[in-house]
Amino acid sequence: MLNIIKVKGEQLFNETGAGIIASLLQSNPRAVLGLATGSTPVGVYQKLIELYREGVVSFKQASSYNLDEYIGLSADHPQSYRKFMNEKLFNHIDIPLENTHVPSGTTAVPEEAAAEYNRLLGAVGQIDLQLLGLGHNGHIGFNEPGEELQGPTHIVELDERTRQANARFFRSIDEVPTHAITMGIGSILQAKQILLMAKGEDKAEIVARALKGPITTKCPASFLQTHPNVVVVLDQAAGGLV
Numbered sequence: 001m002l003n004i005i006k007v008k009g010e011q012l013f014n015e016t017g018a019g020i021i022a023s024l025l026q027s028n029p030r031a032v033l034g035l036a037t038g039s040t041p042v043g044v045y046q047k048l049i050e051l052y053r054e055g056v057v058s059f060k061q062a063s064s065y066n067l068d069e070y071i072g073l074s075a076d077h078p079q080s081y082r083k084f085m086n087e088k089l090f091n092h093i094d095i096p097l098e099n100t101h102v103p104s105g106t107t108a109v110p111e112e113a114a115a116e117y118n119r120l121l122g123a124v125g126q127i128d129l130q131l132l133g134l135g136h137n138g139h140i141g142f143n144e145p146g147e148e149l150q151g152p153t154h155i156v157e158l159d160e161r162t163r164q165a166n167a168r169f170f171r172s173i174d175e176v177p178t179h180a181i182t183m184g185i186g187s188i189l190q191a192k193q194i195l196l197m198a199k200g201e202d203k204a205e206i207v208a209r210a211l212k213g214p215i216t217t218k219c220p221a222s223f224l225q226t227h228p229n230v231v232v233v234l235d236q237a238a239g240g241l242v
């Protein structure tokens with residue numbers, strides 16, 4: 001079931017996302033969080049840091065599992081998702097770093113890193129809340145559109161459009177990795193609750209396809225329609241067509 005919340009302005013967008021995560025932690029301090037990268041959650045993480053500093057929320061007993069990582073980027077590479085998470089959130093809150101998990105992008109055999117992450121996720125049982133952004137082509141995590149989708153964590157070849165979209169964070173497109181490791185659609189849909197967030201007019205069309213269009217592997221996010229508990233937070237521009 002999709003519960004769509006449209007909000008006005010960046011501040012309310014971030015507050016709404018952070019508020020959902022904070023209230024989960026207040027009722028369940030040991031919550032298992034599924035976290036995402038990309039530009040969409042950055043303001044949400046800033047708000048969570050503020051709430052932590054104000055004493056409203058603590059992450060001391062929480063744990064986290066990130067969706068994805070680039071293949072070939074080490075944890076300390078400026079564009080690695082591990083570095084992103086440390087800088088945008090983990091270094092500023094009280095979550096023990098050993099409770100935070102990001103798939104490894106530098107395991108010699110990437111498929112082994114995927115198998116290891118699946119073992120980890122299997123041991124957790126269920127993620128309490130999975131935060132998601134949305135790619136312009138309908139990807140979630142790095143599950144790219146195609147003829148078929150994979151359930152568990154796996155290695156993907158990145159769509160050219162995805163590489164172009166993410167090139168803004170690198171010196172040139174040649175530096176953008178060609179492959180990534182990502183939680184699969186199956187792992188994502190296993191979460192108790194999903195929080196999908198999108199902002200900006202450039203996301204309006206894909207938001208409509210994901211939420212109201214046919215459920216198809218051509219738009220991986222459309223599978224969210226099959227989940228019993230999805231909260232969608234949109235700003236007015238991204239929500240313009242739904």
Ligand SMILES: N[C@@H]1[C@@H](O)[C@H](O)[C@@H](COP(=O)(O)O)O[C@@H]1O
Pocket residue numbers: 036037038039040041067068132133134135136140141142162166
């Ligand atoms: N792998 C990430 C996704 O997890 C993210 O949701 C998406 C959208 O990014 P943004 O929030 O910057 O639009 O693209 C990236 O490639």
